Amino acid sequence: MKQALIIGGGLHGLSTALHLARRGGWRVRVLERRHVGRHSSGVNAGGVRRLGRDLREVGLSVIAAEMWDNLPRIVGDDGGFRPFGQIKLAESDADIAKLEARQAATHARGWTHEEMIDRDEVLRLLPAVSGHVRGAMIVRGDGSANPMRTVMAFRRAAQEAGVEIIEGIAVNGIGTTGSGTLVVETDRGPMQADRVANCAGAWASGLAAGIGEHIPTNAKASMMIVTERLPFFCLPTVGSAARALSFKQSEVGTVVIGGGHQGANDIATETSSQNLMNLAKAARIAAEIFPIVAGARIIRSWTGIEARTPDEVPVIGESGVMPGLFHSFGYSGHGFQLCPAAGAAVAELMAQGSTNMPVAELSPARFQQKAAA
Incomplete structure (x- = not known):
């Protein structure tokens, strides 16, 4: 039986482990320094969207959308997926032109x-939206899900498939034996494997650097706000074409507000903190677009650490330095929806060295090509 080690117990690590174990013939172990879903996987906004994605990742996102529709069959739970659509609002003629150009590019x-929709359709879907909104773009089958519920569903499914999840184990580096077997150095001693997946989130580029592979990322600490319960007024997940906004109302009436507004982070200590001025900006944008929330009390806010690449699309593919090592990180704040498909792609790469899934443009080689140029 072949041996595989997955570094990182977030959604992408768990999804990779699950799909590889289900192929048969593999002993798969996940190595997680804290506990599964500790960082970005468990504290993100839960957006399940194809809407507005970089063209390089749209193909993978379309596959992932089909998998979200079938998530109960894949992991035994729907992850709290609510497919009520994602809408990107246009607040000006310039926004309309921007969205129309985007639609033309994808079509x-x-x-x-x-799909472009006019103001009347926006008001039908979002009767509480501000009157200044001019139109929008929508993907009707997109929506949102519960991040931690999704993490736990992937964990259970992976364990049922035979994956061993080891928590509280720190990975210090990756190397090889004289015969070419991969060795993962941990605080519990070395562990050998035929294949290794680097799914370590904000810490993954450091592991790559340890083998001489430069894959640039920086850490980000996006913040989220939750309001008190309000009367129900919004089913879709809402963003803006021109402003940083992620807005959704939960099934219990609370409103979750984000949009990539940043706090501070320290990856050395694995801690992050909130920036009150940026939180206030997020709340102000939300209130300008949905006046109904202007007087709502904020009952909770948080932040979490994630990795962002310079071009803000993920790194998926085999290491250019160490054969048998595969990277899956740098999802830049929008990896939640991709996790079922990305895990399947990485598992296929690990098992057979190639995949028909559309990840070629996400290869780590793109950074080496830029460095050479």
């Missing part, structure tokens, strides 16, 4: 999931 490539 030219054969993707028709993004």
